Amino acid sequence: MEILIDTILLVLLMITGFSIVRMRSLLAATMLTSIYSLLSASLFVVLDAVDVALTEAAIGAGISTILLLATIALTTDREKPPQRTPMLPLIVVIITGMALIYGTLDMPHFGNPQAPVHLHVAPAYLHDTPGEIGIPNVVTSVLASYRGYDTLGELAVIFTAGAGVLTLLGYRTRGGNSMDPGIRKLLILRVIGKLFFPLILLFALYVQFHGDYGPGGGFQAGVIFATGFILYALAFGLGNAQRLIPHQLLRIMVAFGMLLYIGVGIESMLLGGKFLEYNVLADDPVSGQHLGIILIELGVGITVASVMLMIYYVFRSRQPEGDL
Amino acid sequence: METVIYILSWIFLLGGAIFLLVGAIGILRFPDFYTRLHAVSVCDTMGAGLVLAGLMLQGGFSLVTVKLLLIFYFMIFTGPTAVHALAQAALQGKLKPVVDEHEQQ
Amino acid sequence: MFIAISAVILVAIAIGLLRAFLGPTLYDRVLAANMSGTLTVLMVAVLGFMTGRPEFLDIALVYVLISFVSTIAVLRVCGTGCGASRDPEADSGEG
Amino acid sequence: MSGLLGLYNYWIVIILMMTGFYAVIARPNLIKQIIGLFIFQTSVFILFISMANIEGGTAPIIKEGIRLYSNPLPHVLILTAIVVSLATTALGLALVVRIKEAYGTINEDNIHVQDEED
Structure with a gap:
């Protein structure tokens, strides 16, 4: 049954992908990108990757759509028709696609339990996690414990990207605490924003600390946190959001998580183990692992949330005054 | 008792599915943006509400029900707010509703 | 039976996508995206029951919040300015 | 899953990948290129997650009574990759904003013309 839904979702994704490329209005393309992201997130649910689905939904449909919109607001919405003939790119694309399809012919079939991916390392993770780490979510245990080095590297990439955006665009403080006339009209949005803002933060905390037991963890929680503050900024204006979480604080938080x-x-x-070996953090190895994973996830969450929010601030603070 | 709840949940689920389909047809067939808003409301309230209610009955009384209730609670607030903001933005953006020409004269 | 419900939801998503392709205004596309968000939430919830692990409803919860925030973001970030114009290519069917 | 349907997922992924690739190389608009890159990235994610799937398996969250789980390793790789992809996309968009400010356009052809004039 699931294979049927998988098939249909892939077809819908393909159609959406084609029409994104054909759209000439960039705003329309952005809206379709958001739908594309939601569709791929539901595909991940069908393919059992719940943690990935959570991340993709929060990032693809949420923050990256918002960043694209902010960029369009700063640049332009219209795409000029291409002057070059698209023949050469089309030929390149078709030849590459053919070569890749030829390559797939040797690949193990979809869902085959004997595929080489499933034979090495992964069975050990699945088998050892309950005993060694003591948490049910294997994805979290691999992410934070078995492959903690990788995650540190990923976090460093996010940190660097945040620093890069800040260097490229710089940061301008928004004077005043006034709300622009656009917001004044949206009374309902403000009321709902006030109602939802704490709920989203609460939910982000749940995702952060429940990540050992269900889908979730630092990356997802960080993004949800940032989304909560973005909602606040949307409903009450950027100036008010920046009074709530000042930019200087964000800079400190970015580094603090790392x-x-x-x-x-x-x-x-220092306690006599290797780098990121949590077993030594407490008397008993399993509780050491627990403590280590919670702290690491917290670090990841803090850095991701502050980088995302900082990127949003930086993009939005470039908007001309009064246009916000 | 169990069979009654089981049958009831399927009635809810099927009813919800019908409302979803009706809403979807509406968003495709209605002539202009303002009328399409109505079609979306059908999906957001009755469609989603009935499907979630059916799932709640399936799930029994557990954490699952609480989460479904939360989803329902969020939806019932977010749906109308989003649609209201959209309608207001469309009005401010000077999007003219399509009106029947006979009534206009 | 759950497969029937998810089939209906998939059909509704497909129709919503069609509206997102057709436009003709930005608002129609935002509306279609919003509806797809709602439908995706329902589909994830139904899928959780279908696969027998309904504890994954957290994902559906995230979707509700995210699709709301992104709908609001379109209207607030772009303001009324960039949505007012009809996309010209949508009318001609160029897309 | 056997026969051609067993490779179906990979083929659609390749078509999606090529769609994104086409947008990157054929469209002069920089934002469109970034959207193309986004499609490309997502297709790679789908490729990895498809490989992680095991027929009859469930999500890798250990629970009593379930024996077969999907492979958690690709999930971990992709989970972090998604966040990193957003970070890099943001960097790309920041560059686009700067290019717009410097050149007054985000069309690649116009930028080349301006570069040659200088």
């Missing part, structure tokens, strides 16, 4: 992560690693070295 330092927390590295600090846990160094602490485990």
